Amino acid sequence: MEEQRRCGAHTVVLPDGTILQQAVVEIAEDRVVNYYEFREELPMTEWLGGEIRVERDEEGILCALWNGKRLNNKH
Numbered sequence: 663m664e665e666q667r668r669c670g671a672h673t674v675v676l677p678d679g680t681i682l683q684q685a686v687v688e689i690a691e692d693r694v695v696n697y698y699e700f701r702e703e704l705p706m707t708e709w710l711g712g713e714i715r716v717e718r719d720e721e722g723i724l725c726a727l728w729n730g731k732r733l734n735n736k737h
Contacts, residue, residue: 666690667735668707669726670700671714677724687714687726692734694724 667689674685674697686707688696694716715727726733 665735666695667733668704669714669728669733670704670707670709671712671728673713675713675715677717685714687716687733689726689733689735692725692732694726 668686669689670684670686672684674682674687676682676697682697682699684701685697685699686704687694697716710728712728714733716724717727719725
């Protein structure tokens with residue numbers, strides 16, 4: 663299985679407009695596999711800050727965008 667990347671941000675905006683505060687997006691195989699709010703520091707989490715947007719690409723795959731760039735599971 664490919665490596666997973668966990669990125670944290672102040673806000674995560676979901677495709678339906680829901681806003682998660684202090685949230686994490688987990689990415690594997692260049693797609694979003696999980697997202698959730700957190701209360702305490704998580705190990706192996708890359709803090710990006712700002713806002714991550716979770717959107718569906720042209721193929722319907724959930725992807726994460728930060729500062730206008732698609733995040734993948736490679737650091």
